[in-house]
Amino acid sequence: MRVLVIEDDREHAKFINQVLSEAGHEVAIAENGADGLIQAREGEFDALVVDRMLPEKDGLKLVEEYRNGGGQTPALFLSALSDVDNRVEGLKAGADDYLAKPFAPQELAARVEALGRRQASEEPPVTKLKVADLEMDLLARKVWRAGQKIDLQPREFRLLEFLMRHAGQVVTRTMLLEKVWDYHFDPQTNVIDVHVSRLRAKIDKDFDEQLLQTVRGAGYCLQG
Amino acid sequence: MSSGRFAFVRTTTFRLALVYSVLFGLFSFLLLSYLFQATVGSLRAEADQRLQAEMSSLELAFYGFGIERLEQSLIERALVPGAPFRYQLETPQGERLIGDFPNLPVTPPNTVGVWGNVSLTIEVPRPGAEPTLTEAEGRIVRLTTGHVLLVAIETGERSRIVRRITQAVTTAAPIGVLLALIGGIFISRYAARRAEQLTRTTEAVVAGNLYVRAPVQGSGDEFDRLATHLNTMLEKLERLMASSRHTGDSIAHDLRSPLSRLRNRLETALLGEMSTETARDTLAHTVEEVDRVLATFNAILRLSRLDAGAEGRLVRFDMREMLLELADLYEPACEDAGLKFESEIGHNLFVLGDRELLAQAISNLLDNAIKYTPENGSISLKAMRTNDEIIIEVSDTGPGIAEDMRERAKERFFRLDEARTQSGSGLGLALVDSVADLHKGEIELLWAHEEPEPFGLKTVFSLPRER
Structure with missing residues (x-):
């Protein structure tokens, strides 16, 4: 994926560059808001990573203008302001995700990955998801593994749906808490792990191939 | 500091009192002038009118029927008892023809036919006593025959009224103004003193003493309200300062x-x-x-x-669903830790709040419960409503917190010694406390179980209920 990083702090930009490059992305960097907007419009990027506080043009305004100008590339806000209000403000301006500084590199990589994927999978409305021999019918709310029906609680269903939609990508605990439970804080205990391991017990336990992997220090990955 | 004996002179209240007394004086003056005009003026006009009429009728008698007829008229009039008029008719030579006066008490005019206005003093006979002197007004005219005719009417009553009113005005008005001024001074001294107390408090705060409090007198007046607000503000400030100082160290x-x-x-x-x-x-x-x-x-x-406060985004919502979700989120984690989890969530738990923050607060309480409860213990989450509160209780079977530690447990970075080895930032309960504060609620730490000896922590989170 080609990612444009708009960040004025060079040290930070370098770090983001390294994280994303290691994750296999091609990274371009703009150092202020005005340049960022021009590059975002001219270059063909798959994702934008935008700092909230920028010289020349504020990050919020940048994304707003970019969207008003018809720009479609998904954008992720980076900000030291982690309040709900700030996040809502950012999403309203047209960003697709919001990540508070400081963040773990895996978190950033996972979210950027998810952003690019989002755009690709937006086109046809999906009714069925499939990862290896794991199948999900979104309309009937049913799940099968190797043709065998699996009973899931509503929450487990949503958890699995999210994982399947992001199959092959690393999904962090924070992402799960945000997207599946809609909470934007980190619980001190391993609540998410427990939910994931229950889900794993249902979909993987009786099968040879383990689809739901734990990625150490990062999160989970559902992969065929 | 400018607390001279007459500092109150510069106060608003005193100035208002001054303006008020000036206005009061002016108003009384206007009122009394009107009264004066209305009574004395009309009395005078009435006397004038009557004099005029009497004079005209006598002149008519003279010009119509001659001097004898005039004389006759005067005699007749003198016979009417209680008549208000006094008369005097004199010959051209100044001899008295008929009348109430031994001599003409005023100088007669020389021009014929022109009425002159005169003021004079007349005697009023009193039965069984010396006659009294009283003021009178009159008209005097020299007739075509050279005779002089004087008609006078008593105005003593009028003068007395004038004198009395004048007296009342000159004594009452200054007293009134003085009283208004004294009242103003008293009020302004009181106000100045109260304001001074508040000023002294704020000055002390500016000088760095956050522990002073403004005196509240208990009368519930504006000053008391101001003082109460000031004190609340100072308490909050003091707490913030203390906590930020403590936070820095921590x-x-x-x-x-x-x-x-x-x-x-x-x-x-x-x-x-x-x-x-x-x-x-x-x-x-x-x-x-x-x-x-x-x-x-x-x-x-x-x-x-x-x-720093974030009241702006509080909205009315039912906590039930959120709490059910949290129970759903935490139950597996509890079971995983070998703990029994029970939840009992009532209906209609409406509050004015921030869903995210409240969820985080309850989640912190549950995190703590899981962290400090030994295996095979149990944790419960209960929510109910009373008349005016929503109460959320998180109880565990861990060691609990001793009474004397409970206040400190809410402070930032505070960690019980037993907990030092556990992971955690020591900010969890402080956050819950801040969230409660923001929602005008509070948290209370209690023993969850009493028997055989007290153990387990029960955190009671109460919020104002929204109908």
Whole structure:
């Protein structure tokens, strides 16, 4: 994926560059808001990573203008302001995700990955998801593994749906808490792990191939 | 400081009192002038009119029928008892023809036919006593025959009224103004004193003493309300100052140990030869440690934002669903930790709040419960409503917190000694307390169980109920 990083702090930009490059992305960097907007419009990027506080043009305004100008590339806000209000403000301006500084590199990589994927999978409305021999019918709310029906609680269903939609990508605990439970804080205990391991017990336990992997220090990955 | 004996002269209240007394004086003056005009003026006009009429009728008698007829008329009139008029008719030579006066009491005019206005003093006979003198007004005219005719009417009553009114005005008005002024001074001295107390309080605060409080007299007046508000503000300020001071110390202290651990690990790694495997392991641990430090920072950031206030985004919502979700989120984690989890969530738990913050607060309480409850224990989450409160209780079967530690347990970075070995930032309960504060609610720490001896922590989170 080609990612444009708009960040004025060079040290930070370098770090983001390294994280994303290691994750296999091609990274371009703009150092202020005005340049960022021009590059975002001219270059063909798959994702934008935008700092909230920028010289020349504020990050919020940048994304707003970019969207008003018809720009479609998904954008992720980076900000030291982690309040709900700030996040809502950012999403309203047209960003697709919001990540508070400081963040773990895996978190950033996972979210950027998810952003690019989002755009690709937006086109046809999906009714069925499939990862290896794991199948999900979104309309009937049913799940099968190797043709065998699996009973899931509503929450487990949503958890699995999210994982399947992001199959092959690393999904962090924070992402799960945000997207599946809609909470934007980190619980001190391993609540998410427990939910994931229950889900794993249902979909993987009786099968040879383990689809739901734990990625150490990062999160989970559902992969065929 | 400018607290002279006459400092009140510069106060608003005193100025108002002054303006008020001036206005009061002016108003009384106008009122009395009107009264004066209305009574004395009309009395005078009436006397004038009557004099005029009498004079005209006498002149008519003279011009129509001659001097004899005039004389006759005067005699007849003198016979009417209680008539208000006095008459005098004199010959051209100044001899008295007929009349009430021994001599003409005023100088007669020389021009014929022109009425002159005169003021004079007349005697009023009183039965069985000396006659009294009283003021009178009259008209005097020299007739065509050279005779002089004087008609006078008593005006003593009128003068007395004038005198009395004048007296009343001159004595009452200054007294009234004086009283208004004295009242103003008293009120303004009181107000000035109360304001002075508040000023003194704020001055002390500016000088750095956050522990002073403005005196509240209990009368519930504006000054008391102001003082109460000031005190509430000062309490909050004091708490904030104390907590930020404490936070500063604690941040330094709490971040120093993980950071130095980090440093040591890296130093050690640098010293010895090590396999790639060990190096990776060391780095992974290092990252974990750094993540913990970052998490603490995030928590601090959130807390300071909360303390700065964020009332603006509170909305009315039912906590039931959120609590059910939290129960659903935490139940597996409890079971995983070998704990029994029970929840009992009532209906219609409407509050004015921030869903996210409340969820985080309850989640912190549940996190703590899981962390400090030994295996085979139990945790419960209960929510109910009373008449005016929503009450959420999180209980566990852990060691609990002793009574004397409970206040401090809500402070930032406070950690019970037993808990030092556990992971955690010491900010969890402080955040819950801040969230409760923001929602005008409170948290109370109690024993969850009393028998055989007290154990277990019960946190009671109460919020104002929204109907």
